[in-house]
Amino acid sequence: DAKTTQPPSMDCAEGRAANLPCNHSTISGNEYVYWYRQIHSQGPQYIIHGLKNNETNEMASLIITEDRKSSTLILPHATLRDTAVYYCIASANAGGTSYGKLTFGQGTILTVHP
Amino acid sequence: DVKVTQSSRYLVKRTGEKVFLECVQDMDHENMFWYRQDPGLGLRLIYFSYDVKMKEKGDIPEGYSVSREKKERFSLILESASTNQTSMYLCASSLTSGGWYQETQYFGPGTRLLVL
Numbered sequence: 689d690a691k692t693t694q695p696p697s698m699d700c701a702e703g704r705a706a707n708l709p710c711n712h713s714t715i716s717g718n719e720y721v722y723w724y725r726q727i728h729s730q731g732p733q734y735i736i737h738g739l740k741n742n743e744t745n746e747m748a749s750l751i752i753t754e755d756r757k758s759s760t761l762i763l764p765h766a767t768l769r770d771t772a773v774y775y776c777i778a779s780a781n782a783g784g785t786s787y788g789k790l791t792f793g794q795g796t797i798l799t800v801h802p
Numbered sequence: 803d804v805k806v807t808q809s810s811r812y813l814v815k816r817t818g819e820k821v822f823l824e825c826v827q828d829m830d831h832e833n834m835f836w837y838r839q840d841p842g843l844g845l846r847l848i849y850f851s852y853d854v855k856m857k858e859k860g861d862i863p864e865g866y867s868v869s870r871e872k873k874e875r876f877s878l879i880l881e882s883a884s885t886n887q888t889s890m891y892l893c894a895s896s897l898t899s900g901g902w903y904q905e906t907q908y909f910g911p912g913t914r915l916l917v918l
Binding site for chain 1: 912
């Protein structure tokens with residue numbers, strides 16, 4: 689898995705967009721970018737993933753730069769319940785059958801305040 | 803709805819005891835994982851299993867063993883618990899993908915283990 693770098697912490701006002709950056713300068717061509725989050729005292733939860741194109745789902749948007757060396761997770765209207773640790777992971781299978789291993793780093797602690 | 807359950811949310815054991823942590827998933831997933839999570843160290847993979855009776859060591863397998871006798875159940879065993887195994891233990895499961903994409907991992911709520 690490529691190494692990812694995230695800021696240790698960020699703040700965001702409730703109702704505003706939260707933009708969480710992630711650097712993955714050594715990402716290889718077949719590695720996807722995944723985002724998970726972990727709310728206090730719970731297990732991590734999948735948010736979104738992408739390879740090259742920008743992606744959007746009901747939870748968030750993922751913007752990946754053209755050179756794929758960095759990405760940004762966007763929570764368009766952050767709420768207090770979005771306060772969590774956000775993990776950015778760059779990973780691919782070995783090819784063929786996947787066992788789904790992911791390497792979690794330290795993540796970014798996002799605090800949404802009123 | 804997707805569900806991964808763990809046998810206990812909190813557990814207190816004594817040094818030297820044998821400890822069993824159970825994880826059950828109801829999604830017919832092939833892959834199951836055990837992680838531990840410690841402050842400042844993030845999630846670290848202990849063991850994973852990609853099929854019944856199959857297991858692979860993760861990054862920190864020392865002091866642990868696992869058992870997968872049925873597809874839905876994956877057990878983590880601490881043969882002789884030590885204080886440095888005090889931690890949050892998280893179980894996860896996922897499908898097997900046939901390509902480069904890693905299937906979503908679904909996590910249980912975690913077991914907070916205290917070894918005295």
